Amino acid sequence: MLEIRNLHAEIDGKKILNGLTLSVPAGEVAAIMGPNGSGKSTLSYIVAGRSDYTVTAGEVLLNGEDILKLPPHERAARGLFLAFQYPVEIPGVTTHTFLRTAMNAQRKTRGEEELKTADFIKIMRAAADKLSISQEMLRRPLNVGFSGGEKKRLEVLQMTLLEPRFGILDETDSGLDIDALRVVSDGVNALRSKERGFLVITHYQRLLDYIKPDSVHVMSNGRIIKSGGPDLALELEKHGYRDIVANAA
Ligand code: ADP
Ligand code: MG
Ligand code: MG
Numbered sequence: 001m002l003e004i005r006n007l008h009a010e011i012d013g014k015k016i017l018n019g020l021t022l023s024v025p026a027g028e029v030a031a032i033m034g035p036n037g038s039g040k041s042t043l044s045y046i047v048a049g050r051s052d053y054t055v056t057a058g059e060v061l062l063n064g065e066d067i068l069k070l071p072p073h074e075r076a077a078r079g080l081f082l083a084f085q086y087p088v089e090i091p092g093v094t095t096h097t098f099l100r101t102a103m104n105a106q107r108k109t110r111g112e113e114e115l116k117t118a119d120f121i122k123i124m125r126a127a128a129d130k131l132s133i134s135q136e137m138l139r140r141p142l143n144v145g146f147s148g149g150e151k152k153r154l155e156v157l158q159m160t161l162l163e164p165r166f167g168i169l170d171e172t173d174s175g176l177d178i179d180a181l182r183v184v185s186d187g188v189n190a191l192r193s194k195e196r197g198f199l200v201i202t203h204y205q206r207l208l209d210y211i212k213p214d215s216v217h218v219m220s221n222g223r224i225i226k227s228g229g230p231d232l233a234l235e236l237e238k239h240g241y242r243d244i245v246a247n248a249a
Pocket of ligand 3: 040041042085170171
């Protein structure tokens with residue numbers, strides 16, 4: 001489903017990805033762990049289509065199609081969703097309006113009719129309740145004054161409403177207390193299905209107790225240096241990254 005082959009990329013002349021190869025079959029959750037600065041967020045931005053990075057070699061295939069030439073909205077239309085490590089604040093737009101606009105834009109690209117207001121409210125309320133997001137929060141400007149945990153829950157609400165084919169979660173666990181972590185993980189787990197894949201980027205093993213990955217990959221210096229099953233995350237938790245990184249160097 002998502003296949004990344006020998007990806008090299010740079011920003012402002014600085015090489016950040018150095019031959020990254022990774023494949024995530026449909027129905028699976030792959031976790032990427034790795035020290036700060038190893039290029040995890042960069043990878044997610046490049047897959048989602050942020051334009052400030054230059055891909056110098058390699059391919060990113062989504063369901064067999066090379067998506068690197070597509071603009072971000074075309075990638076989203078094919079079912080790609082990125083939950084940001086640092087969600088953007090938009091002072092002039094209420095959260096409610098943002099969600100509705102995003103859902104209707106997606107329906108338009110699929111040739112479906114716009115949601116009626118009453119239907120939108122019903123769908124949004126049900127999804128928000130499950131993520132412990134209050135109606136008051138949805139009336140506030142997008143992410144403005146939201147706590148770290150509220151921003152992360154809102155990212156998962158967006159993902160729930162947009163029902164992507166492939167979701168990338170970049171440190172969605174950072175800033176969450178243990179209860180919020182459970183709420184967010186339940187939201188992600190509810191979306192797991194045979195047709196859907198996920199890439200879960202995290203610093204800590206703890207998230208993977210709740211979102212059980214099929215595979216775990218360690219990233220260092222812009223490439224995957226070790227892959228394994230869920231046990232690899234436990235091993236990292238115990239011993240840290242240092243030995244694995246040193247052995248790969
Ligand atoms: P991670 O998410 O694994 O912590 P990042 O992808 O955020 O890592 O960053 C990888 C490396 O790329 C870091 O060394 C970071 O400083 C560098 N980097 C990211 N963005 C830029 C930029 N705009 N200009 C220069 N270097 C950058
Ligand atoms: Mg980081
Ligand atoms: Mg990051």
